[in-house]
Amino acid sequence: MIRAIIRKFYPTYSVQIPKNINGPVVYVSHHQNLFGPFVTLLWFPKCLHAWILNVFLDQSSCFKQYVDYTFTKRYGLNRNLAKIFALPLSYFVSKLLNSGKGIPVYRGSRKILTTFNLSVDALSRGESIVIFPDIDYRDHSSNIKEMYDGFLYLEKYYYKATGKHVCFIPLYASKKKKMLIADKQIYFRDEVDFNVERKKVVQEIHANLNHLAKKSGDI
Structure with a gap:
């Protein structure tokens, strides 16, 4: 319902992805300070399970995150004012993200195994996932910088x-072309050491995202 409402006011983005995709996909995209997740989840034609930091899927944790960091440290509001904004927003955001079937990401915790198990379950059902692995998620630029590569362990769990090998597809949201664009399917190769292949795959994803940004005229 929220997506249908926002679509009436937000510029339309078309989608250009490979037509020969066979099976579930892990889309990897550029965060760009929420622009990437917002546009992707708004305009992608099929349901995607987004990897989301676990605090945003629980109301009380979401409230704490907004009060202790987002509104105070990031935006400079005093704590009392931050609480006023955070209370209704934490209910709305956690409810919205849960309704979108987001997958919680537990950083620095053994509960990250839950993230991988939920992801494999979704992929095994033929459903796709989208991940935004930017280290500096607040970076507005179209050129993606450093990326976490831990998400590639999905390959191990899925295999x-x-x-079977999981299909990774770099997906770029172009501000200039008003498009979600992908042109490459990336797989781990058989009988290659996982850690060696992981470095190759993350470099390939990184390079392709920047290639798509340049090709779109965004950089």
Whole structure:
């Protein structure tokens, strides 16, 4: 319902992705200080399970995050004013993200195994995932900088569960072209050491996202 309402007011983004995709996909995109997740979840034609920091899926944790960091440290509001804004927003955001079937990401915790298990379950059902692995998620530029690569362990868990390699597709949201664009499917190769292949795959994803940004005229 929220997506239908926002679509009436927000510029329309078309989607250009490979037509020969066979099976579930892990889309990897550029965060750009919420621009990437917002546009992707608003205009992608199929349901995607987004990896979301776990605090935003729980109301009390979301409230604490907004009060202790977002509104105070990031935006400079005093704590009392931050609480006024954070209370209704934490209810809305946690409810919205749960309704979108987001997958919680537990950083620095053994509960990250829950993230991988939920992701493999979704992929095994033929559903796709989208991940925004920017280290500096607040960076507005179209050129993606450093990326976390821990999400690539999905390959290990998915292969163990299914005997198949997972398909990774770099997905770029172009401000200039008003498009979601992808042109490459990336797989781990057979019989190659995982850590060696992980470095190759993350470099390939990184390079392709920047290539798409340049090709779109955004950089």
